Amino acid sequence: MSHFDSVRVVLVNSTHPGNIGGAARAIKNMGLSRLYLVAPKDFPADRAVWRAASAVDVLDNAIVVDSLDEAIAGCGLVVGTSARERRIPWPLLNPRECGERVWREAAHHDVAVVFGREDRGLTNEELQKCNYHVHIPSNPEYSSLNLAAAVQVLCYEVRMASLSAAQSESPLLPDWDMPPARAEDLELYFQHLEQALVDLGFHDRANPRQTMTRLRRLYGRIRLDEMELSILRGVLTSIQNAVHRMQCASQKKPDS
Numbered sequence: 001m002s003h004f005d006s007v008r009v010v011l012v013n014s015t016h017p018g019n020i021g022g023a024a025r026a027i028k029n030m031g032l033s034r035l036y037l038v039a040p041k042d043f044p045a046d047r048a049v050w051r052a053a054s055a056v057d058v059l060d061n062a063i064v065v066d067s068l069d070e071a072i073a074g075c076g077l078v079v080g081t082s083a084r085e086r087r088i089p090w091p092l093l094n095p096r097e098c099g100e101r102v103w104r105e106a107a108h109h110d111v112a113v114v115f116g117r118e119d120r121g122l123t124n125e126e127l128q129k130c131n132y133h134v135h136i137p138s139n140p141e142y143s144s145l146n147l148a149a150a151v152q153v154l155c156y157e158v159r160m161a162s163l164s165a166a167q168s169e170s171p172l173l174p175d176w177d178m179p180p181a182r183a184e185d186l187e188l189y190f191q192h193l194e195q196a197l198v199d200l201g202f203h204d205r206a207n208p209r210q211t212m213t214r215l216r217r218l219y220g221r222i223r224l225d226e227m228e229l230s231i232l233r234g235v236l237t238s239i240q241n242a243v244h245r246m247q248c249a250s251q252k253k254p255d256s
């Protein structure tokens with residue numbers, strides 16, 4: 001299988017079928033093929049077919065799912081796109097770095113590049129599921145590209161990275177003994193972590209502040225592998241068991 005087959009372009013809640021068709025065309029023009037549509041407003045649609053031109057096969061093979069979690073399941077790298085700066089800074093790539101990283105990691109595992117809604121982009125919650133964010137350095141006075149145009153730019157960078165791969169230096173994942181943790185396992189880990197922090201009395205769901213956001217960002221930077229994630233889950237379970245034992249012991253203590 002070629003690296004290209006490991007790259008998913010994910011469009012979240014697209015409103016205009018024309019943009020879906022335009023994205024399909026951009027994907028095929030640049031040698032990619034996999035399109036995931038998260039709850040599109042209007043699909044299948046004639047306008048999508050019309051805009052796709054000779055990339056109708058990409059539309060025909062598009063995978064329609066209900067949630068972003070489903071679209072990124074199995075991916076070892078998830079990159080989210082953003083037309084503007086967010087409140088919490090996240091590890092950022094420029095489009096060139098994004099193309100290189102996507103291309104090189106696609107040799108090892110599935111990779112997703114996630115695009116947002118035409119009117120309001122990706123939610124903070126969706127962006128926090130991503131290892132990196134990428135912003136196309138557009139005019140700050142008018143920074144938002146048309147959705148299909150943004151897909152075009154980032155797919156072009158993946159193609160450019162593929163063309164210069166032969167000259168590229170050290171691999172991004174040098175001789176690692178374990179595959180990276182998958183998106184769905186990370187999601188389970190964060191749920192487990194949040195529960196353990198609640199059990200410990202460290203975290204209050206009613207007053208969450210930005211604890212989980214900052215922890216997600218921390219782990220996203222580290223790029224945990226499968227084994228590390230499973231060790232951390234074991235640690236959480238031990239902590240929860242210890243808290244539980246202490247609670248039971250203090251309830252049983254006789255009144256003196």
Ligand code: SAH
Pocket residue numbers: 081082083084114115116117118119120121122134135136137138143144145146147150
């Ligand atoms: N008003 C929205 C713009 C959404 S544009 C907002 O401010 O977030 C629709 C989608 O196109 C975005 O979610 C993103 O996936 C992509 N996009 C548009 N302009 C972009 C840019 N400059 N850099 C990266 N992605 C961009």
